[in-house]
Amino acid sequence: MTELQIVTLPDEVLRKKGRPVTKFDDDLQTLIDDMIETMRVANGVGLAAPQIGRSLQLAVIETLPQVDENGEDIPDSRELFVIANPRIVWESRDVIDGIEGCLSIPGYVGEVERAYAVRVRAQDRRGKQIKLRLKGWTARIFQHEIDHLNGVLYIDKLTDRENFWTDEEYYNMRQAELEEEAEEGEEVAAEETAVSKPEKSS
Numbered sequence: 001m002t003e004l005q006i007v008t009l010p011d012e013v014l015r016k017k018g019r020p021v022t023k024f025d026d027d028l029q030t031l032i033d034d035m036i037e038t039m040r041v042a043n044g045v046g047l048a049a050p051q052i053g054r055s056l057q058l059a060v061i062e063t064l065p066q067v068d069e070n071g072e073d074i075p076d077s078r079e080l081f082v083i084a085n086p087r088i089v090w091e092s093r094d095v096i097d098g099i100e101g102c103l104s105i106p107g108y109v110g111e112v113e114r115a116y117a118v119r120v121r122a123q124d125r126r127g128k129q130i131k132l133r134l135k136g137w138t139a140r141i142f143q144h145e146i147d148h149l150n151g152v153l154y155i156d157k158l159t160d161r162e163n164f165w166t167d168e169e170y171y172n173m174r175q176a177e178l179e180e181e182a183e184e185g186e187e188v189a190a191e192e193t194a195v196s197k198p199e200k201s202s
C-alpha cells in the first residue's frame with residue numbers, strides 16, 4: 001500500500017463535485033487500499049477521494065473506537081466503511097453541534113451543526129448496493145465526507161464565523177473550560193459537605 005499525498009486548501013480539486021465511480025476494477029481496489037492507508041497514517045476518521053487529488057465519488061471512513069466503562073478503547077472496535085456514489089436519503093430533524101477538523105485544512109477546527117442521524121445509500125468497494133443507518137459521531141463523519149464529494153467543506157457550514165479556531169486556541173479554550181468545571185465541582189462538593197455535616201451530628 002502506498003501513502004498518498006493529501007491536498008489542502010486552496011487546491012481547487014476540493015471545490016469540485018466528484019465524478020461517479022463506474023468501474024470497480026483492480027485500479028479502484030488499489031486506490032481504496034491506498035486511501036485507507038493514508039487515512040490511518042494521518043490519524044483521520046475519514047478521507048474522501050478529492051482530498052488525494054482524485055475527483056471521484058469515493059470515500060473511506062473509520063469510526064472512533066468504542067470505549068468500555070473505564071473509558072479505555074476497546075480493541076478492534078473501529079468500523080471501516082468504503083462508500084462509492086453515496087447519497088443521504090434521510091436525515092433526522094434532530095441536529096447537534098460538534099467540533100470538526102479536516103485533513104485538508106490542517107491546524108484548525110470549527111463548530112458545525114449536523115443531523116444527529118442519517119440514512120445513506122451507496123455502493124461498497126465491489127459495487128454492491130448498500131444501505132446504512134448511522135447516528136452520532138459516525139453520522140457526522142459521513143456527512144463531512146459526503147460533503148467533500150460535492151465540493152463542500154466544513155468551513156462553509158460553521159455555526160458562526162467566530163466558531164473557528166486554531167488547534168492551539170481550541171485546546172487552550174477547552175483547558176480553561178475544564179478548569180472552570182473542576183472548580184465548580186469543588187464548590188458543589190464543599191456545599192454538600194456543609195449540608196451533610198449537621199445530619200451526621202444528629
Ligand SMILES: [Zn+2]
Pocket residue numbers: 101102103104144148
Ligand atoms: Zn475533511
